[in-house]
Amino acid sequence: MKLRGLLSTAFAIAFGVIVLLGYFLEFQPFYGLRVVFVEWAVILAGFAVLVGLGNLVAVHIKKIRAREKGSAYGLLLVFSLLMTFLAGLAWGPDHPNMVLLFRTVQFPVEASLMALLTVSLAYASVRMLRRRLNLFSIVFLGTVLIILLGTASLPLLGDVPFVGDWVRPFVSQVIAGAGARGILIGVALGTLTTGLRVLIGADRPYGGK
Amino acid sequence: MTSMPSTEWIAGLVSFLLTVMVFSYLWKDNALFRLAVYLFVGVSAGYVGAVACRQVLLPRLILPLLEGDLLAAFPLLLGLALLGKLSRRTAALGNPSLALMVGVGTAVAIGGAVLGTLIPQVQATINNFELDPARSMAEQILDASTFLVGTVTTLVYFHYSARPGAQGPQRSKLVTLLGWVGQIFIAITFGVIFAGVYAAALTALIERLSSLRLFLGSLF
Numbered sequence: 385m386k387l388r389g390l391l392s393t394a395f396a397i398a399f400g401v402i403v404l405l406g407y408f409l410e411f412q413p414f415y416g417l418r419v420v421f422v423e424w425a426v427i428l429a430g431f432a433v434l435v436g437l438g439n440l441v442a443v444h445i446k447k448i449r450a451r452e453k454g455s456a457y458g459l460l461l462v463f464s465l466l467m468t469f470l471a472g473l474a475w476g477p478d479h480p481n482m483v484l485l486f487r488t489v490q491f492p493v494e495a496s497l498m499a500l501l502t503v504s505l506a507y508a509s510v511r512m513l514r515r516r517l518n519l520f521s522i523v524f525l526g527t528v529l530i531i532l533l534g535t536a537s538l539p540l541l542g543d544v545p546f547v548g549d550w551v552r553p554f555v556s557q558v559i560a561g562a563g564a565r566g567i568l569i570g571v572a573l574g575t576l577t578t579g580l581r582v583l584i585g586a587d588r589p590y591g592g593k
Numbered sequence: 594m595t596s597m598p599s600t601e602w603i604a605g606l607v608s609f610l611l612t613v614m615v616f617s618y619l620w621k622d623n624a625l626f627r628l629a630v631y632l633f634v635g636v637s638a639g640y641v642g643a644v645a646c647r648q649v650l651l652p653r654l655i656l657p658l659l660e661g662d663l664l665a666a667f668p669l670l671l672g673l674a675l676l677g678k679l680s681r682r683t684a685a686l687g688n689p690s691l692a693l694m695v696g697v698g699t700a701v702a703i704g705g706a707v708l709g710t711l712i713p714q715v716q717a718t719i720n721n722f723e724l725d726p727a728r729s730m731a732e733q734i735l736d737a738s739t740f741l742v743g744t745v746t747t748l749v750y751f752h753y754s755a756r757p758g759a760q761g762p763q764r765s766k767l768v769t770l771l772g773w774v775g776q777i778f779i780a781i782t783f784g785v786i787f788a789g790v791y792a793a794a795l796t797a798l799i800e801r802l803s804s805l806r807l808f809l810g811s812l813f
Contacts, residue, residue, distance in 0.1 A: 391689050391692075392688040392692035392735035393690075393692065395689045395692040395696060396692040396695050397692050397696065398762075399692075399694070399697050399700075400695075400696030400697060400698040400699050403696070403697050403701065403704075404700040404703055404704060405702035406785075407704035407708065408704075420692075421697050422666070422701065423653060424668040424671070424693065424697070424703075425693060425694050425697035425698060426649060426674060427649065427653050427654050427668040428672055428690050428693060429645075429649070429674045430646070430650045430653075430654075430672075430693045430714040431650070431672035431673075431690070432675060433641060433642060433645040434646075435641060435675060435676060435678050435679055435687075437638055437639075437641075437642045438676075438679045439678075439785075440638060442679070444654060454627070457627050457628065457710040458631070459651075459753070460628060460632055460635065460669070461634055461635040461638075462629045462635065463635070464631075464632050464635030464636050465635040465638045465642075468635065468636045468640050468643065469638075469640075469642045469643050471643070472640055472642070472643020472644070472646075472647065472648055473643050473669050475646065476646065476647050477640065477643055477644045477647060477691050478645075482640070482643075484600070485636065485640075485677050486605055487608070487789070488607045488611075488634060489606040489607065489611065489632060489636045490633065490637060490640070491608075491627055491756050492607075492608040492611045492615075492669060492801070492804075493611050493612075493630070493632070493633040494633070494716050494768075495797045496612045496615035496616060496629075496801050497615060498793065498794050498798075499629075499794060499797040499800075500615065500618060500794075501658065501790065501797075502791065502794045502795055502798050503619060503714070504740075505787070505790070505791050505794065506791075512673065520776055520780040523777055523780040523784070524779060524780040524781075524783055524784045524787070525708075525745035525784070525786025526656070526781070528787050528788045531783065531785055531788035532792065533794075534793075535788070543690045551597075555781060555785065556745075558736050558739050558740060559739060559743060559778060559781045559782075560781055560782040560786075561608075561740065562739055562740045562741075562743020562778055563743050563778035563779050563781060563782030563783075564746070564773075564779065565740065565743070565805070566743060566745070566746070566747025566748045566750075566775065567746045567747060567779070567782065568710055568714055569707075569710065569715070569744065569747055569748060570710075570712050570751045571710070571712035572707070572711045572714070572749070573694035573706075573708040574704040575703065575705075576703055576706050576707065576711070577688070578701040579606075579700070579702050579706070580703070581694060583696070584699070585698055588692075590688055590691040590692040590694075591685065591696055
């Protein structure tokens with residue numbers, strides 16, 4: 385391993401182990417170091433955001449220079465990004481003008497994209513029924529119907545008896561709660577093993593190997 | 594229309610146009626939809642960058658440095674090295690900074706997984722069997738047992754180890770059966786999540802349609 389790779393691995397292991405000890409040992413120096421190191425990581429995450437923005441701008445400028453197809457969209461992206469970034473730097477994100485920009489551009493587009501999901505999700509459900517009809521897809525779509533039926537009153541009919549007051553709470557709070565708990569514990573166990581592999585240097589996702 | 598302040602009216606018009614441009618995707622993927630999305634990405638990215646500078650780098654790095662906190666010089670050096678990632682030739686300079694972030698992030702994730710998920714979730718599964726005398730005992734036992742069976746079988750479904758057999762590696766029959774039950778629980782869980790997302794999407798659709806109607810109403 386090259387010296388620079390060794391330095392990166394040493395950094396990851398040393399900082400990671402100290403922060404981890406700070407979580408589990410009630411020993412003041414570790415706790416204090418944990419707070420400082422997390423603070424440094426937050427600062428570096430701020431720099432990482434700038435690196436990401438720089439990369440985004442560089443990719444689109446390259447496309448614009450090469451006059452690739454769709455580069456006009458890239459021009460709009462770069463322009464709006466730089467304008468918003470400079471305005472945000474000058475005024476701060478809480479300034480009324482920035483709030484207005486948020487209300488005018490971000491909120492409507494985000495909400496409209498969310499609204500488009502009603503169509504795409506319904507389409508995906510129909511496709512699933514046509515292409516992969518098995519017990520699990522029927523259980524999945526049956527659950528969706530039960531939850532939606534139990535959530536809102538139907539026109540003319542009102543609340544569906546039994547579904548709204550017994551079936552929906554049992555399905556969503558007990559059965560789905562159990563499944564979600566199993567998934568959560570599985571994710572936590574996966575995080576634990578993957579994290580420990582990083583902390584012993586077996587995985588080096590920071591450019592080592 | 595006349596009673597509406599001009600800035601508000603222009604904001605309403607832009608909001609109206611962007612909504613229509615995004616909804617045009619229902620017809621097909623077209624230039625108007627792409628314009629709206631690229632504008633959205635640009636504005637969002639710029640906003641995030643401004644937040645990172647004003648609410649992270651300024652108060653946590655620049656101000657302490659100006660106040661003479663020499664400890665802040667270390668993350669500054671690492672941050673500047675991280676900016677080397679912008680060029681292919683200097684990208685390796687940023688690896689130690691990335692390693693620090695990964696190391697600290699991993700430790701925080703492990704701490705969160707153990708203290709925030711594993712212990713509380715296992716504890717909650719056990720606590721379900723502490724019966725409340727005010728509620729029906731049969732109902733509580735049914736709930737707690739379902740929780741226990743659902744949690745265990747869902748975990749078993751993600752258990753992929755297998756023994757070597759005549760026709761290649763095979764899971765034991767018990768694990769296969771429990772995994773099958775777990776799959777039912779997972780299907781129901783995803784169904785509930787899907788229904789929640791669908792309900793949220795419907796709410797957004799109603800809100801957008803209502804805003805379109807309000808803006809059109811303000812014109813006449």
